[in-house]
Amino acid sequence: MCFSASASFGAAVVLSVIGVASIKKTKAPKQIIFASIPLLFSVQQIAEGFIWLSISNPAYASLQQISTYIFLFFAQVLWPIWVPFAILKLEPREKRRRIEIILVGIGTLVSLYLANCLLTFHVEAKIIGYHISYHQDYPETIRDHFGFLYIIATIVPPFISRIKRMWILGTTILISYIITKIFYTDYVISVWCFFASIISLAVYAILYELNNPNKVISKSAKNNYF
Numbered sequence: 018m019c020f021s022a023s024a025s026f027g028a029a030v031v032l033s034v035i036g037v038a039s040i041k042k043t044k045a046p047k048q049i050i051f052a053s054i055p056l057l058f059s060v061q062q063i064a065e066g067f068i069w070l071s072i073s074n075p076a077y078a079s080l081q082q083i084s085t086y087i088f089l090f091f092a093q094v095l096w097p098i099w100v101p102f103a104i105l106k107l108e109p110r111e112k113r114r115r116i117e118i119i120l121v122g123i124g125t126l127v128s129l130y131l132a133n134c135l136l137t138f139h140v141e142a143k144i145i146g147y148h149i150s151y152h153q154d155y156p157e158t159i160r161d162h163f164g165f166l167y168i169i170a171t172i173v174p175p176f177i178s179r180i181k182r183m184w185i186l187g188t189t190i191l192i193s194y195i196i197t198k199i200f201y202t203d204y205v206i207s208v209w210c211f212f213a214s215i216i217s218l219a220v221y222a223i224l225y226e227l228n229n230p231n232k233v234i235s236k237s238a239k240n241n242y243f
Contacts, residue, residue, distance in 0.1 A: 021147075022073070025066030028214060032059035035217045042224040051103040052224055055217035061091035062213065068142050068149060085142045086135065089151065092206050093131040097124040097167050101174040107227070110179050117174055124170035130163050148204040168194070182226050186219040 036056030043052050064087040071081035101124045105117040138154040153160075172194065175187030193212035201208040 022069035
């Protein structure tokens, strides 16, 4: 979370609850990857909570570097591949799956590049005002290109999918990115994660719709999902 350590840890608790509820809603192993998104967001918020503590409290200073790398691993390395792959695993339609496989490939490329940057270049977290700003010495020109591919990998898959209400996930990610980019340009990485709880609620809603026991579906449709 982008405001304080207590806000980050509080968000982590809420996300954990949503994550557990989402996993309980799964009816097939392949749904667990998608259902785990809120729990992964929870771990990411815990990491940023420790970044707040490490910068503001000398007693936690030794945790700053590892917490920064954990947070950036989730933000820049994990999500570009996890989001499209999780949606691909749910997709029942073959034509859509072909497109989503391409998006997984794009996400993998982005993840590998940003993982290399994370290990190669200097990164540092600083508190500026009421937000955490992440300073990264990545090559700027290439970073812009991969930034665009990052958006493609994380925002496009929900709109491509034919899973009912998956568009809600895509819409929440897109709107949260636009708001963050306009109003919090210097804190995009941190503030965008502020919307993790909203995105996580969309994950639960999609799984609820997909596995609603009162929903009548045909035998052939059921085979597509399970």
